[in-house]
Amino acid sequence: MEPKENGKQLGRTLDGPTNPMVTPLLNDLYQFTMAYAYWKAGKHNERSVFDLYFRKNPFGGEYTVFAGLEECIKFLANFKLSDEEIDFVRDCLPGSEEAFCDYLRGLDCSGVEVYAIPEGSVVFPKVPLMRVEGPVGVVQLLETSFLNLVNFASLVATNAARHRFVAGKSKILLEFGARRAQGPDGAISASKYCYLGGFDATSNVAAGKLFGIPLRGTHSHAFVSSFMSTDEIVDKVLHSSDGKTTCEDFVSLVQTWLTKIQYSPSLRGIFSETNHSELVAFTSYALAFPKAFLALVDTYDVMKSGIPNFCAVALALNDFGYKALGIRLDSGDLAYLSTEVRNFFCTVERELKVPGFGEMIITASNDLNEETIDALNKQGHEVDAFGIGTYLVTCYAQAALGCVFKLVEINNQPRIKLSEDVTKVSIPCKKRSYRLYGKEGYPLVDIMTGENEPPPKVGERLLCRHPFNESKRAYVVPQRVEELLKCYWRGNADEAREELPPLNEIRDRCIKQLENMRPDHMRRLNPTPYKVSVSAKLYDFIHFLWLNEAPVGELQ
Amino acid sequence: MEPKENGKQLGRTLDGPTNPMVTPLLNDLYQFTMAYAYWKAGKHNERSVFDLYFRKNPFGGEYTVFAGLEECIKFLANFKLSDEEIDFVRDCLPGSEEAFCDYLRGLDCSGVEVYAIPEGSVVFPKVPLMRVEGPVGVVQLLETSFLNLVNFASLVATNAARHRFVAGKSKILLEFGARRAQGPDGAISASKYCYLGGFDATSNVAAGKLFGIPLRGTHSHAFVSSFMSTDEIVDKVLHSSDGKTTCEDFVSLVQTWLTKIQYSPSLRGIFSETNHSELVAFTSYALAFPKAFLALVDTYDVMKSGIPNFCAVALALNDFGYKALGIRLDSGDLAYLSTEVRNFFCTVERELKVPGFGEMIITASNDLNEETIDALNKQGHEVDAFGIGTYLVTCYAQAALGCVFKLVEINNQPRIKLSEDVTKVSIPCKKRSYRLYGKEGYPLVDIMTGENEPPPKVGERLLCRHPFNESKRAYVVPQRVEELLKCYWRGNADEAREELPPLNEIRDRCIKQLENMRPDHMRRLNPTPYKVSVSAKLYDFIHFLWLNEAPVGELQ
Structure with missing residues (x-):
């Protein structure tokens, strides 16, 4: 996994993408x-503008976290076809002329411009996440990899953000998905983008x-077995822990504590014999x-075996100045068990006078x-940390985000992609986008x-129109205006x-932006859609172009 | 993506895994x-046996295709921690002794044995796909990567096989998922394992x-726009096409054909003006x-624009000895449109006397x-080839397979993992597995x-018992016995x-095995579960061990 060197040719050195399999052939x-x-039509150098955007927020929600930009830029900076790759492409295009290989050989992204919303931003349908401009021959070759790099990254970051939202700010969230992820890089990207979306650590x-990223496990x-x-x-x-004393037989000490717990009047009855x-x-x-x-603690039986065994060891450690961290539950009724465990820990703290014992971490997976x-x-629980795997990293509730990459202008001519399904009509033209903030500071x-x-x-009143629905429009007087594409x-x-x-800054941006959303956009049940609009002028132009391009039907 | 060299140390050279990110740290x-x-307990070299298996077939079906084995073996053959990796691990384990690093430095898989069902086989719940034996310290380090490499591979291969089953043998199946896959390697692995599961090509x-893998696109x-x-x-x-004649103005020829189609009495009325x-x-x-x-052909309107435009070009090509391949539909009512298109092609063949025109490929995505x-x-359609992306490669209907890796024996002592959920109890012991075939040749x-x-x-009668359900048992007289683990x-x-x-042979095995299953196991609606059993002797032992390990409850 040596960082590629090509990036240097285009200014500041940028390493290649994290995964060395991300090459121009990932296409x-x-x-x-x-x-x-x-190329054959001599059109390859025509200046084109493509928008990368999605049409619908995932997971039944009303927001998405944009991620994957850094990988796209690193890919771009190192975009270069090797001779071996060019030979392969030629063999895939039977009848192609040799001169095309020369064209491919000379190809890089020096003529390309990318404008994007900063990674980690909260984003919405139809608004371009990235605007990619440049010779159509090159930009077309970026489509597949850009979509691939953005789609899953944004999906899993959004999933992480949603898990954080429901768990609450005070909980520790651990990503445990490596074994169930969609392939090795599915695992590694999921870890990266779950952290970006607000998780605390990964396994x-x-x-x-x-x-x-901080590691846990x-x-x-x-x-155990x-x-x-x-x-x-x-x-x-x-x-x-202070190095001053030594326990010569820790095993016996643990056994002593176990017996003590078993014969304690206030603890007895919870278990008889633990698994040895x-x-x-x-x-x-x-x-x-x-x-x-x-x-x-759940290999045999949490309350009958795991917890007393754990407490015996924790109390023995305590004798020599160590504070045990806590336990993990991986099965059963987590609400009930976590509450029982907390009560038991608190009883131990009280009865055996071990300060802090009641506050040990209860992890659930x-x-x-x-x-x-x-x-x-809703049931009430005593879990401090959640270890989340499968459903998080594979985005089980919705395994794909549908970002698309649409031509919106070529040779300064705006282009529109029509569809019988109005949600699939693209918004033409090279555009700018702004986020307008209200009095209360919310977007x-x-x-x-x-x-x-x-x-x-x-402070100036502005008409915002729904791009396709004539009757949906609203005046807005923004208190703050943020241009989105940089x-x-x-x-x-x-x-x-x-x-x-760096990743930490992207994560901070993400967390801040999520916290700054109006709460009704964020709730899990029936969230309010965030409004996405076009200017009156752009609205008129879209509909002029639409009428111009659409065939007129004939009723028969 | 240089192939690693370590493999050589352990016999025949094996390249490393396809994805260079698959290292011992993918863990x-x-x-x-x-x-x-x-290691600290001096147990690291104890001989352990782990089974890798899943508990439930995916997608509501009753079969699974096993894939990912080759990548596991390539990983194993090259398993070696670099000094840099060891330094990182040490920093992750605060308080660990320096001598542990020496242990890690010497670690390889020379003491490991892997028995597996051949890749591409049809497999069932609970039966080990792989049995991994060796020093517990090393084998434990293989768990996460093996699960990662097998879970998604098997899931997506199964998904591909299911798509093949519903599409039928005669259809061309194309995997088009790169842009929507879960990351770059999600895309590349999906392409590999969809082909293994019976697809014909990838984009x-x-x-x-x-x-x-054959490429299409x-x-x-x-x-178009x-x-x-x-x-x-x-x-x-x-x-x-024979190089003997030249069309000086192909553009005009196409225009001539378009006019001819537009004025043909039998074709007229289907469209007026096509998109230029x-x-x-x-x-x-x-x-x-x-x-x-x-x-x-669906950028503007399939029947009014795309099809007549396509036919004009195809007929012009035909004049110079070229056969157009066909069309792709990417929107609308695919049953209706494919039928309309086929009818139109057949009319063109008949009216304009172009043999074969009616049989052109209709691709749908x-x-x-x-x-x-x-x-x-069910509706009836004329599609010859299906291009399938999102739902195939992300396994949208079920985004994860739940393979697990369970300790079944250590130091020759069988181990069982208990659970209140009986489907989660593991089957102990180092085991052998057999597939028994009946008179009709079906497993x-x-x-x-x-x-x-x-x-x-x-020919010898044998009692097969359900591992956990006392009353489920059956005598079988096998006509053929196949040992599964090699x-x-x-x-x-x-x-x-x-x-x-090679991949092609694995694919052939997969296709053959799927074809050889009794049809009721394969149907989409209410398939019959395939039976998985243990011998009478193993049954007795499992239940002896279970009783031995499970704590006795006390009613209070």
């Missing part, structure tokens, strides 16, 4: 057949290393990580998603205008473009 | 914390190059690919999935036995293991 074949046909070590059921007897623990010594191999596994794990003891967390909230509406229209002004790539003109911020 | 952190705890150029709506006037076609010359820019785009595309002219293809079949039942039980014999990795003992067959 639909028709982009190359079209490139050839453009995915590769993602931790690549992106600096303890042990599995297999670890791999132990059978106390004899397996050879080294029973534990040095105290589980106790050995916990003891062994604590000896390996005395400072970070967090145990999975096991096929969690928005709905189950919502249900837990009110996004508006698209023609490239050369004067921008909306603070330049992230302008060929060689390096100084002109925005920096690509 | 859950807890695999490393456990490795450390095993994904990278997948075509990496795996030798033509042009998009943007190509990028043209405006005939003047854009500079070079109007077309040489005939579409005609120019088709003409231009045909000049670039006269041998492979296939046009997207636009959010197709199992349901929509089934609905098309009847899969049976698992203990490692040392004598294998089932052809050795794919045995450390350094190279000669002993199965070859990894």
Whole structure:
């Protein structure tokens, strides 16, 4: 995974995309057949403008988090077909002329400009996330990879944001999806974009290393069932946390505590005999990580075995100055169990006088998603941290976002894509977009205008029109106007473009923007749609062009 | 994407996994914390046996296609932590001893054995797809990547097989999902495993190059709307297919044909005026690919514009010895439109005496999935080829398969994982599995036995028991017995293991096995579950162990 060097040729050095498989061949074949046909017609250098946008927010919601931009720009900066790749493309286009290979050989993105909404922004349907301009032959070759890099990134970041919303700000959210993700890079991208969307940490070590995301993890059921007897623990010594004292036989100490718990009048009756191999596994794990003891307590039976075993080890650690971190539940009724566990911890704190014991972290996992967390909230629970895998990283509730990449102008001529389905009609023209904010500081509406229209002004009344519905329009007096598209790539003109911020900054932007949305847009049930509009002038032009292009029917 | 070299150390050279991001760090952190705890307890070299299996067939069906094995073996063969990776791991495990790094440094899979069902096989719940044996410290580190590599591969291969089943053997199935897939590698793996599951081709150029999958693709709506006037076609010359004659003005010839169609008494009335820019785009595309002219005909209006324009170009090509391939429909009522188009093509064939014109390929795309293809079949349609994207590659109907990796034996001691949910109880012991075939040649039942039980014999009556349901059992007299698990990795003992067959052979196996299933297991609505069983001896042992491990409740 060496960073590619080509980026250097186009100004500041930019590494290639995270995944080395992202090359110009990560492409639909028709982009190359079209490139050839453009070239053959001598049209390949015609200046084109494409908009990348989606038509509908995912997950039944009314917002989306935009992600994937950095990877697109890194791809662009390193866009270069190797000779081997060119040979392959030629073989895919039978009858193509050799000179086309020369054209491909010379191809890079020095003539391309990319304007985009900053990554991590909250975004809405129809408003371009990216506007890509340049010679049609090259820009066409970017379509598939850009869509691929943006679609899943935005989808999973949005999914993470939705999970954060339902879990609440105070909970710890852990992404545990590597094993169930759609392939290796599905896992690594999911880890990256879940963090961007507001998660706190991941279990995915590769993602931790690549992106600096905090890592979390303890042990599995297999670890617990791999132990059978106390004899397996050879080294029973534990040095105290301050290094001053030594416990020569930690195993016996744990056993003593277990007996003490079992015979405590206030705790007795909750369990009779605990699973011994589980106790050995916990003891062994604590000896390996005395400072970070967090145990999975449901291998046999949470309340009858896991919790007393855990407490015995935690109390033994406590004797030598270590605070156990807590437990993880991976099955059963998480609302009930977490509450029972919390009560037990509090009883131990009270009865055995161990300050802080009641506040240990209770982590829950096991096929969690928005709905189950919502249900837990309604039932009442004592979970501090949620470990979420499958439903989060595969976006199980809706596995794809439908971003499209549409030609809106070529040779300064606006183009429209018609469809019998009005939601699929594209908004023509090279455009600008603005977000208008109201008195209370919330965003009110996004508006698209023609490239050369004067921008909306603070305090000035402005007509915002629904792009396709004549009767939907509203006057707005913006208190703040934010231009949405910023330049992230302008060929060689390096100084002109925005920096690509580090992941943490993108994440902060995302969290801030989500918090700044009017609450009714964000709620899970029947959220209010956020308004997306066009200027009166653009509205008129769209409908002029539409009438011009659409065939007139004949009733027969 | 250099193939890794480590594989060589362990016998025959095996390249690394397709995706260079598949490294030992593509792992859950807890695999490393456990490795450390095993090592700290001196248990890391204990011989362990893990089963990789799933619990439920996906998509409401009763079968699954197993895929991903080759990538697992390539990963295994090259498993080696770099110094940089080891440093990172150490930093993730605060308080860990330096000697653990030496252990990690020496780690490889020379002590590991992998037995697996051949890739491309039809498989069923609970039966191990892979049995992984070796030192617990190493095998534990393989869990996450193996699950990641098998889960999505098997899921998407199964999805492809299901789409093939509903479309029928005679249809051409094209995978068009690159832009909507879950990340770059989601796209490339989907292309690979859809082909394995019975698709004919992909649009994904990278997948075509990496795996030798046939490629397909033509042009998009943007190509059509990028043209405006005939003047854009500079070079109007077309040489005939036999090279003997030349058409000096192909553009005029197309126009002549269009007029002829428009004034033909039998065709007239279907359309009045076609979209001119579409005609120019088709003409231009045909000049670039006269041998492979296939046009997207729905940019403006299929019957009023796209089809007459296409036919004009196709007829002009025909004059110079070229056969147009056909069309693609990407919107509207595909049943109705494909039938109308077919009728029109047949009328052209008849009226204008162009043999074969009626048989041109009609391709359909636009959010197709199992349901929509089934609905098309019920309505009647004339589609020859389906281009399927989003729903196929993201496995939209069920975005994850739940393969698990469970410890079944350590130090020759069988282990069971209990759960209050009986479907989650694991089947203990190092096992063998067999597929038993009946008189009609169909597979009847899969049976698992203990490692040392004598294998089932052809013609000998055998009791097959449901692993957890006492009352479900049946006698079987197999006509053929197939042992399912074959050795794919045995450390350094190279000669002993199965070859990894090329993708085409895996695909053939898959198609053959699917065809050989009893039809009632395969149907979409209420399929019959295929039986999975254990031997009487294994049944007894499971239940002995279960009682032994489960805590006895106390009613209070």
